[in-house]
Amino acid sequence: MKSKKYLRIVSQLVFLTLFLFLVYIGNMQLWIVVFIIGVTASIGLGRLYCGWICPMDTLARPINWFKDKLSVGALDVPDILRSKKLRYSIVLIFFGSMVMFKFLGVQLPFPNVLIITVIGVAFLTVFDEELFHKYLCPYGSILSLSSRPSRYMMKVDTDECIGCGRCQSVCPADTIETLDSEEMQIHTKECLTCFSCQDVCPVDCIVYEKKGLTPHS
Template sequence: MKYLIATVRILFLGLFLFLIIMGKPMLWLGVFAISLIAALFFGRVYCGYICPMNTLMIPTESLSKKLKIQTDKTPDWLKSTKFSVIALIASVVIVIIAQKVLHKNIPILPVWIALAVIVTLKYKPAVFHNLVCPFGVLQKSFGKSSKLCTIVNEENCIGCKICEKTCPSNAILVVAENKKASIDTSLCFQCTSCQQVCPKDAIHYERVKTSSEVS
């Protein structure tokens, strides 16, 4: 499964680079817009499979660990969602001004990809995903109530925390009270990393039950 997912990511990265080279980055924004609608039903699949930033952050994190330069700490000024919101607004404003006033297309997407790589060299991926990425703000909002999502079967969960440590976006937390893993839908990339390491096969991608079905 992980090789198939890696292949999908590389193919989308290739598509992104092709559009950038062809001078048509706006077409990629169209892909992103479609992914927001998809997030309402399937969760944040864009972040897990399509986003070029995430695709490049994966090997970057591996390199950072090998060089022993990655830290578990998060800068105090980033410990809120304000920066990512400001980054989103600033990105939109810069693109609009550049087109309307300067009559130029600012390569905002490559800039953010470079920043994603730089941040991940120093900090864990969740720092950029949850606190910096301007596109993640929108994905989080659209994906928090998705119809399908990665869900933990509490009956099988043993609270080993392996999935919690594996999750690239800190979407999983083993609750202290019942020692069971819980997944935050708004943060989950549906990347299956947690499913691949779960020793009890307690994690699956399935339809989210409504409150009436649960009761």
């Protein structure tokens, strides 16, 4: 399990370096290629792009660490920011404007993906991380749709779960729910496939498996 954690950190650092390099040389089209590969992979493997590649998610780790150290609390999120209508309006406006600017030959002073990352970091310093992952990030919204048919997903083996809640406390997308039966359930379309829950589970009952398999079968 630890090896997966370190592998993920290496992956995030490599892709963050690539992202910053592409910003530096002004060639963000290549990052769009990375994103398209992430969307394609998500159809079968879930949102690995979010948990293993996205520079915003990578930057969230040190920001959260500093917030914890400085005891900076998050503001309450206004209901309007948690709306599905707003979420999909952002997707339409964001990708619609990208296409329109391309068609009109308009060159923005900054690439869209960089703008989104800067906005994401700003929100992250003020609100809980899940707000951006689940509602505001247009890339995440696309991935939550494309990953729906995914054959692989994070699952909790409810027979083994002791209900300690550690997984919920580390989940950056706030996507693990306690059911009335006190069992844990992961809402897979919002799951970033980051494996953070698996890293902290004291009884190793969270698995990344094919749909339909019983965990640990």
